[in-house]
Amino acid sequence: MTAKPDDVDLRVRRRLRELRTQQKLTLEDVASRAQIDVSTLSRLESGKRRLALDHLPRLAAALAVSTDDLLREPEQRDPRVRGTPQTHDGVTFWPLTRHGPAAGLHAFKIRVSARRRTPPAELPVHEGQDWMYVLSGRMRLILGERDFTITAGEAVEFSTWTPHWFGAVDGPVEAITILGPHGERIHLQE
Template sequence: MHMEQAHKDIAPRLRGLRDALDMSVEDLAAKTGVTPEQAALYEAGETEIPVGFLMKVAQACHVDLTVLISGVEPHLKGYSLVRHGEGLSVERRKDYDYKSLAYRFSGRKMEPFLITVPPKKPEDMNLVVHSGQEFIHVLEGRLELRLGEDVLALDPGDSLYFDSQTPHALRGLDDKQAVFLDVIL
């Protein structure tokens, strides 16, 4: 799947899932915290679909995130080994490159991602908010994380656990990308 086209592949699965559950766009929007207009836009396949929205759809509809992303049922229940470079690319946009590290494991309670964030100017950072909690562990580069009013600089080996409902934004520092493990609950 070309990542630039991922939303075009995911959109019909979103629509099909909602139809299968006899749920209106308004119902899905209410359960996922977006406007009905935004939910309809995601279903139309005309715009990128944030991974946070997909996670909320998966939770609200009691399906696995992997099913929405890839259309394939995860099947491993005992363990799931993902070798270096094999993570399932979830979303690629100007901001982040996400790779799911547990996409084959059925019934996950958390979503671990390997995320690469490019360097950018402070004014180009986009604050996001979503439900749950988040754990970040920096692997490469230096990461700036804006968390509410605080600006934190994390070095390789540094970790941070926070409430995802706090507005947050990320960027690589020193004109280099930052790579980190991000686990969302």
């Protein structure tokens, strides 16, 4: 099957950006090396300008790759998320998302130790929103003056401006949680 010109253009744009960012080069770096205007390079990468054949050898040379390498499909990244679990204050967090996309949100599978039963004297408050889905066990959630038991199959969502804490009721709890950057900082690093 023959690639359409639009497919080739899109492929080169993606490959150009991929190679530039892998090499930690700015638009200015590549434009200078390729002897093209920075705005032209920016429009090429964003698709606001069509790629001309005379751009290919100059861009390839600027990125120290062959023209063939610039034309090939970008490598598909390994989709598996491999993160090291972290344990803090009786809760172990396994990352389910990479840091970066997802609008700054990060998903974790968590395991709350059966020993985590006593809330601190002062409940934490921080910027953000937390969302949790209990997979197994019974979770105790304190929100301000209210005390809840969340069971397997139930989800909760709450503003973290409300003083809050979660722990186990009568055994370990497993859950999925989605945290914003402020929540992640509080739960994993305090």
